[in-house]
Amino acid sequence: MRCEVLAIGTELLLGQIVDTNSSWIGEQLAAAGIDSHYQTKVGDNPGRIVRCLRTALARSDAVICCGGLGPTKDDITREAIAEVLGVPLELDDEVAARIAEMFSSRGRQMSTNNFRQAEVPKGASVISQVRGTAPGLICRLGDRAIYAVPGVPHEMREMITRAVIPDLVSRAGVAATIFSRTLRTWGLAESALDEVLAGRMAALDEVVASGGNAPTIAFLASGIEGIKVRITAKAADQASAAALVEAEEREIRSLLGPAVFGVDEVNMEAAVGALLAERSLTLGVAESLTGGLVGSRLTSVAGASGWFRGSLVVYASEVKRTLLGVAEGPVVSELAALEMAAGAARVLGADIGLSLTGVAGPDEQDGQPVGTVWVGLAGEALGGPSALLLRLGRYAGGAREQVRLIANISALDLLRRRLLEHDRRDG
């Protein structure tokens, strides 16, 4: 089963908006075992959209159109699909009623244009809209399929997950449902993960070779999001597939231990926040090279105010001394990191202090090469102070932003591991 992605919108070609939708859909297709050989961007031009759809259907089994379902005259995805299918557009009464109801419940005036969103190519199935007003579409053309979803990312994601991937998987001819879960890891290189899991993967292959059903395991290196380990299972029903995945998750967790920090959409910040919230602990940060990045990302987590006290961005060395009590001497050092962590906890009134001090580049500092970062931790809740030296010079070739991002995640990972270790010592 091959499925292409067609992102529609002149603003994508002009670079006013980066097409992140296709990347996300590509990731979902790969996870579901569906090949995606081509992804195309095209503008709001009827002839060119039609040509792209025909090209896609000539070389793939399905195409997902993303965008162009809005109410304005630029939104012509519906018309283009109808032309390719050779059918007229018809008003779907149910969709029209739902749109009218949404406007009236919000006390908003509805323009007649909005009814354009209720037009569907004759014979197409509607993917009902949970949010927004534009429904998605599932259209058949012989043994091929055209899907259409809105370009608004959260509406698109919801419809792809709920309707498009399941339809593709069922059309793939396997009388089975698919279930997958992603374990997110930090601290092991891809080659190391591969080594640790090689035996397990061989065992699963053997089960399949001998005619049994077993999940598959795939790695996805995702930069500062860590390396994702995706477990996917097919079974006759959802519950059986989920059971296979859950059993496999236990196996993999026992092999990877604390390298697994989260599941699916849980990033490192959210994982750390959850651990702090469970323990009723608060966190204060002191950061220099990251310039506020640690605080900024932590406060992106919903409910951060429950455990995050603040962050002291001490960029000038003198401020490290006056505000945090860091002693004279080099500020990129184990001692400075420990003093900064203790100072952050004290000044911010937090249970735990976390600090980062280092050299983001472009130039070295105090004889320390770019990428040298000390992370400090303080707090009785962790059983006392500790520090870790990161050497991120290998990332320094690119932007200094990369050093900052990796330092941020590595520091949070250290805090996460210390929290877990302390549980074990207590337990």
Add this chain to the structure above:
Amino acid sequence: MRCEVLAIGTELLLGQIVDTNSSWIGEQLAAAGIDSHYQTKVGDNPGRIVRCLRTALARSDAVICCGGLGPTKDDITREAIAEVLGVPLELDDEVAARIAEMFSSRGRQMSTNNFRQAEVPKGASVISQVRGTAPGLICRLGDRAIYAVPGVPHEMREMITRAVIPDLVSRAGVAATIFSRTLRTWGLAESALDEVLAGRMAALDEVVASGGNAPTIAFLASGIEGIKVRITAKAADQASAAALVEAEEREIRSLLGPAVFGVDEVNMEAAVGALLAERSLTLGVAESLTGGLVGSRLTSVAGASGWFRGSLVVYASEVKRTLLGVAEGPVVSELAALEMAAGAARVLGADIGLSLTGVAGPDEQDGQPVGTVWVGLAGEALGGPSALLLRLGRYAGGAREQVRLIANISALDLLRRRLLEHDRRDG
């Protein structure tokens, strides 16, 4: 002249990397007056790359290939182009010598694979590499052209600007060179900009209608990067085109006044940093809803350590009081913003204090709706304290991140305008 973009790399299709290169190239093409109707992503598969190249050349005048020029066996862009051109690959001695020299000057061991990067399709011109080891390519096929640039963003950008756009513009058959400059604005809506500049744009149209040469003006709404006003001129030589653009820039600046904050790649943070550096002033920040974003973005500016002292991320209300001396009472208020700004300057030992306190959402706070943000400023260098109320509720429909980003830029814009106003009062 039509030019497509072909981004090459399986990791792009799998969503492991978002293809930002095509968007950037699309923006450059648009600025140069070259149409880009299609942009395609394809994996590291020889047959499919060749098919994409043939499709592109059948419907466009040129195609830019991005990626697949590295030294590994997955990097097959060179081979695919040679196949489409119907020519063999040949070792370019000059490129090979440069690669060998680069390795030896860095004291690194060179693998024979690296010489693959010196292979070029027979008859192609080489775009010499300033950074990195992979040269770019300019290839002719009748009246069509294939360009190849590396996928590493900074290498790609440098080659597109230096070699590809000028070649495309000259091939466009206009015996002229093009020069463009982007004025970056904040604080005026696109409709307001349009109104202010309508007279000027009509005047330029008249010049052209009567057979004269005049620059064109285009708007590009770029989210938190502001609205860009691009001035483009064509003339017989670069100096004449630049002179036209510069004269027009003066006209537009006189109409837009302080709404123009920067030129080309200068973002708001860099603009504020430059103003501070010129005046030998230092900045300290106190931020709550932005969680460290303001500090993080300011420290992305090269040389920030010259004028940035630090940022106090006071997320917990209590820390606002203990650390910054904010009095009891609502923390999203004019008074709290002013106290925070004064506190930031005092605690961080900065000439100027900037503060942000507000409601990022999802829930309202102290009866204030989501999107309510107070910005405070303190410092004799600004002639004393001032504050501004932002109502960003219209952005709250999306992510809370959008409220934080807009608040950040708006706060820096306020500081920028106050610095400029104070100059005028002094002058």
